[in-house]
Amino acid sequence: MTDTQQRVAMGYIKGVFGIKGWVKVSASTEYSDSLLDYPEWLLSKDGNTLTVSVEAGKVAGDELQVKFEGIDDRDRAFALRGYTIEIPREAFAPAEEGEYYWADLVGMSVVNRDGIVFGQVKNLLETGANDVLVVEGAYGQKLIPFVSQYVGEVDHDSRTINVDWGLDY
Known part of the structure; x- marks a missing residue:
């Protein structure tokens, strides 16, 4: 497990979409779909951390909709509401010259x-x-x-x- 000091909050799960396990994501990145560059996300809430794999994702209007592997119904997706999305810092691509995260x-x-x-x-x-x-x-x-x-x-x-x-x- 990655040390919490080396994880960066990148958004949160704000709700569900449809009945097949999709969630709505509020991304705190410049481009919401850039979260899809990371195949695995750490979800944390109330001291609990889950590792999830992104199965599919798309931008719909101003929100990101994501489907995780193994989350196949609305109830399981709803249980993820409020979780913070964290990405290990070491997974970031190197910053360009003169640019910073x-x-x-x-x-x-x-x-x-x-x-x-x-x-x-x-x-x-x-x-x-x-x-x-x-x-x-x-x-x-x-x-x-x-x-x-x-x-x-x-x-x-x-x-x-x-x-x-x-x-x-």
Whole structure:
């Protein structure tokens, strides 16, 4: 079993579809069908974890509909409602040069050019124009646009993001 620190939540099962075991999925990925790139999912809820294999999947409107192997009726599918979908981090494809998985950025320390540690990345926001780092620490919450104008080096080894951002911004 994969350590929970190495699993990334990618959405949840929000309901059932039809009578043959299909579920409706709310994906927290850029493209909902990208979850179908992973043949096995870990489902977790209330301390329980199940491993399921994706048999089939399709996008219908703005939702993802998925059929798991061995889940063949509405009742068994309904029992999965509310489970969080997790994917082992090691299953992710390598990020392209200059691109990052949000899951890798969360928890990193953010330091400006003057050596002031703002805190840690708690989340990222998608604004449409660009992503924004949500940083919390001793100086409160800072919202820093994740663009090259403000973000310098992202050092995976030291888990640090260097930014050109002032305390008074």
